Amino acid sequence: GDSVTQMEGPVTLSEEAFLTINCTYTATGYPSLFWYVQYPGEGLQLLLKATKADDKGSNKGFEATYRKETTSFHLEKGSVQVSDSAVYFCARGSGSSNTGKLIFGQGTTLQVKP
Amino acid sequence: DAGVTQSPTHLIKTRGQHVTLRCSPISGHKSVSWYQQVLGQGPQFIFQYYEKEERGRGNFPDRFSARQFPNYSSELNVNALLLGDSALYLCASSLGQISYEQYFGPGTRLTVT
Numbered sequence: 402g403d404s405v406t407q408m409e410g411p412v413t414l415s416e417e418a419f420l421t422i423n424c425t426y427t428a429t430g431y432p433s434l435f436w437y438v439q440y441p442g443e444g445l446q447l448l449l450k451a452t453k454a455d456d457k458g459s460n461k462g463f464e465a466t467y468r469k470e471t472t473s474f475h476l477e478k479g480s481v482q483v484s485d486s487a488v489y490f491c492a493r494g495s496g497s498s499n500t501g502k503l504i505f506g507q508g509t510t511l512q513v514k515p
Numbered sequence: 516d517a518g519v520t521q522s523p524t525h526l527i528k529t530r531g532q533h534v535t536l537r538c539s540p541i542s543g544h545k546s547v548s549w550y551q552q553v554l555g556q557g558p559q560f561i562f563q564y565y566e567k568e569e570r571g572r573g574n575f576p577d578r579f580s581a582r583q584f585p586n587y588s589s590e591l592n593v594n595a596l597l598l599g600d601s602a603l604y605l606c607a608s609s610l611g612q613i614s615y616e617q618y619f620g621p622g623t624r625l626t627v628t
Contacts, residue, residue: 444619450616492557497571501611501617502571503548503607503617508557
């Protein structure tokens with residue numbers, strides 16, 4: 402079935418380090434792709450999205466490019482801050498014609514140390 | 516603008532009891548979806564309601580049910596609670612039926628003992 406796979410965490414980085422969190426998906430067709438972030442004690446917030454192949458989503462210094470050849474949507478940031486510490490979820494739209502169901506990966510915890 | 520609100524914030528129930536969780540969407544949003552997030556995992560889709568009708572159902576037993584009211588708020592009901600139902604229950608609202616850009620509430624933490 403349709404699924405999303407993320408790299409295992411936790412990822413621990415020093416402030417100003419480069420971040421990559423890998424995400425791959427299985428798909429029939431070309432689903433919309435998303436990154437959500439969950440800060441401690443809070444719900445999920447949409448970080449960025451891409452709706453078609455080669456689209457680049459970006460927000461708050463984070464970027465991810467929709468790669469249909471590799472079915473990937475890796476999250477990157479050039480210089481992380483302590484405030485970026487959170488759990489990051491990759492997700493895809495279900496592709497259904499009658500529901501906006503999202504399919505999530507298992508999440509990757511990012512810890513940024515000063 | 517108010518975001519998605521959920522109540523209660525936390526809840527402790529005993530096995531076999533039932534529970535009702537509530538969600539109010541962002542003003543103007545007509546779709547509400549429910550997700551279950553077990554500790555350490557990603558959210559799993561339970562239901563979507565749009566214009567007061569069920570539009571999608573995830574792989575959950577019939578003990579789970581939901582409804583949407585004329586003001587687009589929603590309730591999630593779970594009967595005959597099991598220990599495995601302990602989770603964070605998230606509500607998300609969106610404008611349309613097929614809108615994947617969803618806005619999540621803070622969730623209700625349910626603990627079943």
